[in-house]
Amino acid sequence: MNWISNVMPPRIRSFLRRDTPENLWIKCPDSGELVFHKDLEANLFVIPGSGYHMYIAPKARLDALFDGGVYELLPTPEVPLDPLKFRDVKRYTDRIKEYRQKTGAADTIKLATGKLQGFDVVAAVQDFGFLGGSLGMAAGEAIITGMQQALDRQVPFIIFTASGGARMQEGMFSLMQMPRTTLMVQALREAKIPYLVVLTHPTTGGVTASYAMLGDIHIAEPGAVIGFAGARVIEQTIHEHLPEGFQRAEYLQAHGMVDMVVRRHDLPSVLARLCALLTGAPRPSPVLALPAIA
Template sequence: MAMAEQRNDKSGKGPQGPRERRGWLSRIAPGVRNLVTKRETPENLWVKCPDTGEMIYRSDLEAALWVTPSGHHMRISAEQRLRYTFDEGEYEKLEAPKGVVDDPLKFPDTKPYMERLKSARKASGAQDALSSGFGAIEGQPCIVSVQDFSFMGGSLSVGVGEAFIKAAQEAVKRDVPFVIFTAAGGARMQEGTLALMQMARTTLALNEVKAAGLPYIVVLTDPTTGGVSASYAMLGDIHLAEPNAMVAFAGRRVIEQTIRETLPPGFQRAEFLVERGQIDRVVTRGEMRSTLGSILKTLMMGREASKAA
């Protein structure tokens, strides 16, 4: 019986049931364990590079403007883009146009359109997929608009169309250039023909900018497709693009199935389009502000001289 009890003691069990197993630190100094607590690690401390799979420390990625060591330009929010573009990250935010009907067609798919809108607005803090600001790039005042792909794929809606028109009109009113960073999956299907009508409306707004003799610069980011690429994304005086940005109307698979041919490598990527004259230059994110500043100053030089005369 004594031997059985001894065996129970060695196995960690006694007459009263299982004994608590404690580490040596707790046994020597019982109060120390309460002082040494496990540090909580944020879930988003590391970010995976989509190209290489490399895990990158988030603060390093932020310092690199969300460009990975492999050169992959990750998608960023409209607010980040505006800060990176304007001098010192400072700008005057243009308020979203009022009076836009949110759900003109009362459209439901797997869930009501209004629920999708509310979710996107809560996540982004913006009214719709296009945000705009007024500030300076390398000292040159201008209006900058940015499409946020995280807001329902940056899709072109009535709200986006109204915001674009307001930004264009502000450029004319303030007599400054208009710059846009595009990123979209096309027109917003939940608004049907009303979304498609924005292609014509935004083009007419650009006519006012060009009639005023003001530059309109387009920066194509990944991805720019559909009705956006078929309208204001391809009407710039100069077209820049981020590295490897997808710029297209229809997807590669759809085109291959339609023409029954295999498309060449890199088809619909920024570098491919530069070689064929559709885009003027590919510019890295770190060089974008200085490049835009140089272009805007050059294009506005004659205008400033004529105003002085």
């Protein structure tokens, strides 16, 4: 027990502890730096000192992406909630309801359309905060809907990926979303609709094995882990020590798996420039220069 518990009267102790949010200060996982939550939020959840990119909720990401934070949310199709009647330590339906209450979202994918530095685009954001961003029927249908919207509107499609992989509670129904989304990517390509992928931390498993690595351009946020199997599983399989930074965005860029690594603050400008390059349209507003592509 500390001196406050030992010495201070109970009424004074309660006063000192009153109205103190648990997340008032955030600790950087990389440097250990403590950052005031409001300052971190204003900096798009990037630690000012270390540049570490922390988790950012879909709403905050969309607010930062679209011009003036103005966009229209697109509805996503409803799917069977529990096709396999799955249960582990709790029922799958109860787990879904818990995360819906926690995040305020129906599932892991949020769709929106609006203007990105003057360009009309459709964007999808995968939320790692909803069951680890796992790919299930709802996510697959949402991604396909977003791509179809981009096809119908003839505008670029941008997706921000973050996932631990396929959703095991849905079994083969989850795995089928990999070829289904892949077919829609091919439809975008045949229609010459730009498909831009922003890989965020982490993007792994079946998501990496499908739509996450099929973009026209692959951008990664600094430090993001991107891969199929985990590094420990790979080491145990091949019985070799992996290089430093293996599966990190910078390592993948150096080895040709990622086109560029871009800070979160620069993403709107870079994405707008890419939309201009891939559509052949003039840029409606000035943007930052692109970083060098490895």
